[in-house]
Amino acid sequence: MITGGTGKTHQAYGAVRGLVQAGVRLRWQSITAADLYAAQRPRQGHDSEREMRDLSRCPLLMIDDLGAAKTSEWTEELTYRLINHRYEQLLPTLFTTNIPIREIRTILGDRIASRLAEMTERAVLTGPDRRRHTA
């Protein structure tokens, strides 16, 4: 997706709501990739490993705006660990991203891209930036 505001986050929450309304009772959590990296920065009195473990094991997880934050080897490693855990444990995960499909491999790296390709079904949202239309 080149443009933001096409409704990805809205649709992802909609998918969670659909499950809950259908009577699926599971604990779920949503976090943007940027907030994940911010929360994982080492700081005193904060157990970042524990938080990583909680997110890794959450029965349903939404990772919003993957690839939107500035990337580094450190963010790539964190993203890899989280996604790999969910991949290995077959845990349902919703992702949203603005990265065009053909750039996923370049931007997120081979290890993450190949896992995403296997563990996700893609829904491409096109259309205008809805925020501009409502502003």
Ligand SMILES: Nc1ncnc2c1ncn2[C@@H]1O[C@H](COP(=O)(O)OP(=O)(O)OP(=O)(O)O)[C@@H](O)[C@H]1O
């Ligand atoms: N189907 C819809 N009906 C009505 N409003 C919508 C719908 N989808 C999205 N919106 C509204 O449009 C705006 C943008 O939607 P959203 O935040 O989901 O876009 P996004 O694709 O996640 O954007 P970004 O790439 O910037 O994260 C929000 O204010 C949202 O409430």
Ligand SMILES: [Mg+2]
């Ligand atoms: Mg969004």
